[in-house]
Amino acid sequence: MPRRAHIAMVSIPAHGHVNPSLELIRELVSxxxxxxxxxxxSFAEVIAGTGAELIPYRSTLPRPGVPVQGWPEDTVAQLDMFLDDAMSMLPQLRAAYEHDRPELFLYDIACAPARILAENWGLPAVQLSPTFVAWEGYEQDMAAMVEWLRTDPRAVAHHRRYSDWLAGCGVADPDSLRFVGRPQRGLVLIPRALQPHADQVDRQRFTFVGPCFGDRSGQGSWQRPPGARKVLLVSLGSAFTRQPAFYRACLAAFGRLPGWHVVLQIGKHVAPGDLGAIPDNVEVHPWVPQLAVLEQADAFITHAGMGGAQEGLYCGLPMIAVPQDTDQFANADQLVALGVAQRIDTERATPEALRSALLQLTEDPQVAARLSVIRKELREEGGATRAAEVLEAELLPEARATAVR
Incomplete structure (x- = not known):
């Protein structure tokens, strides 16, 4: 029987970094x-569910069930926290894999140690990106940010410390900005439609495979109520749900709106009693199996996190984007640029604005046509199957020749 290839995945203990990889790992095992x-x-159970073997290391990052100080607000402090974790991770990975070297390292964007080991040991490495990647001309287009990274004293100190560490680890090009943003090879787990300047991304370096969705039946199911002509899901994800005023605005906007049934996810920080009277056409939950609802929905109000944005496109839904933090503002603007969404910032999310946006989006045939094209393109990107094929092609020749197909 042909020898199996050993593929080592490396990630940090954060759901937004682990979850996008799970279906790909399950596909490789299969x-x-x-x-x-x-x-x-802390992620042992999730990883075991894919059929992969956990290689535990002790992370210094905030993680489930561990009383570590939370994420800082300051950007440089966040970068320093990731760098400290990488420095702590590297000797642990080196010890774990020194006598059990893989044929291929697969690593999350926050896991520089995997690429360092691959370079030290002459192994191929592929970066997994759950968000958009750099494009040709990125430095010029993002000049303000790049200038800040190159000139702010604290950012400069971080960059110098990172680059000195890479040099000490034997990395050929130790510039930390290039090392993180320009991997030798990368898989991008988002739709090309959500990538800024997608036509300027180096296709020799990056391959877009789209989201790797799998069977989510374990999360539960949802059934469209009989008689509901149209369904709207309102969800701000899991981290930005302390928004009772926004939820009340949604109830005023869509409660008793003829023909519409509303699924309102409010998270764990708001109680239904904080919302006042709940109209008959609205169901309120702390959490819902989002993709199961979206597959039966007609519209989506989202905070435009990367997961929600791509799920909305995957299901071909017009969206109202209400961004809350970080990359959500850029995602919201990208959805608007695609012609499939309207952006309404939280402070402007009045009942009148929300209702008007929903009706405009869902009654515009051009929006429906654009969504149909994007939905088709996204599903053709290949997901986990395509990603696994790309990875198998990256194996060293001797491993590729004997790897199970």
Whole structure:
């Protein structure tokens, strides 16, 4: 029987970094490869569910069930926290894999140690990106940010410390900005439609495979109520749900709106009693199996996190984007640029604005036509199957020849 290839996945203990990889890992295991997954033990159960073997390391990052100080607000402090974790991770990974070297390292964007080991040991490495990647001309287009990174004293100190560490680890090009943003090879787990300047992305370096969605039946199901002509899901994800005033605005906008049934996810910080009277056409939940609802919905109000944005496109839904933080503002603007969404910032999310946007989006045939094209393109990107094929092609020749297909 042909020898299996050993593929080592390395990620940090954060759901937004682990979850996008899970279906790809499950696909690789199903193809007969031996997959080890290096992460903090707090993610042992999630990783075991894919069939991969956990390689535990002790992370210094905030993580489930561990009383570590939370994420700082300051950007440089956040960068320093990731760098400290990488420095702590590297010797642990080196010890774990020194005598069990993989044929291929697969690593999350926050896991520089995997690429360092691959370079030290002469192994191929592929970066997994759950968000958009740099394009040709990125430095010029993002000049203000790049200038800040190059000139702010604290950012400069971080960059110098990172680059000095890379040089000490034997990395050929130790510039930290290039090292993080310009991997030798990368898989991009978002739709090309959500990538800024997608036509300027180096296709020799990056391959877009789209989101790797899998079976989510374990999350539960949802059934469209009989008689509901149209369904709207309102969800601000899991981290930005302390918004009772916004939820009340949604109830005023869509409660008793003829023909519409509303699924309102409010998270764990707001109680239904904080919302006042709930109209008969609205169901309120702290959490819902989002993709199961979206597959039966007609519109989506989202905070435009990367996961929600791509799920909305995958299901071909017009969206009202209400961004809350970080990359959500850029995602919202990208959805608007695609012609499939309207952006309404939280402070402007009045009942009148929300209702007007919903009716405009869902009654515009051009929006429907654009969504149909994007939905088709996204599903043709290949997901986990395509990603696994790309990874198998990256294996060293001797591993590729004997790897199970």
């Amino acid at each position: 193809r007969g490869h031996r997959v080890t997954y290096a992460n903090d033990a």
